[in-house]
Amino acid sequence: MRRNPFDNIEEMLDRVSRQVEEGMTAGGLQVPGSVPVDVADTDEEYIVTADLPGYETDDIDLTLSNGTLRLEADRIDADDYAEGRYIRRERTETSASRRIRLPEPVDEEGVAAGFENGVLTVRLPKVSGDDESRQIDIE
Template sequence: MRRNPFDNIEEMLDRVSRQVEEGMTAGGLQVPGSVPVDVADRDEEYVVMADLPGYETDDIDLTLSNGTLRLEATRSGDAEYVEGRYIRRERTETSASRRIRLPEPVDEEAVAAGFENGVLTVRLPKVSSGEDSQRIDIE
């Protein structure tokens, strides 16, 4: 039986992703534009917690597709300062993203997300599910 040549590429990308995630966990490596996350396996569900200080709920796009949770956040810079001039301006438009591959299928219809004090918490109950993409509303 012949293997699909794209299987090798997907295996390589998964291996690189695991190595980067292990490096971030072990050595505190922070990739620019990457969101620091904790992923907990709590028997009946996975709980993903992501630090997104300075972002609002509307700035965050959260989707689940084919066992991968995709988080993207974009923050616009403040409106122009009118009453004077900036001495230093570092708070400009920024974006961050992260993809988290889940080890087991989850019930996409029962996924819940909340955002409080700059921490996004996503609860993903375990069960088998379909292959369609599901958008997740943040409460």
């Protein structure tokens, strides 16, 4: 019996996908444009901590929908330099995002977020409930 040549390619893609997932769960793989996060599971809540150096609270959009926490951050630096001209320009528009699937339902009304010294902390209390979408304010 003759094998389909695409079977080999599909097997290879499955193998690479598994390696990427294993690397991400082990913390050893950082995808460009992705926000590095820690997700802690206590008995009462999930605590998500994300590093966002150089961003302001207004640059960050945080939403929770269907058990997935979505974090998006956009920063646009000013084009003009008031005191002269640039000799080197590397800091320009920057955006980052991350989606975190939560293993259990959370109490969306009890979700709280804080941002201090470039570190975003989101507290998501565990409970069973409905899966409606909710915008989260960052304090």
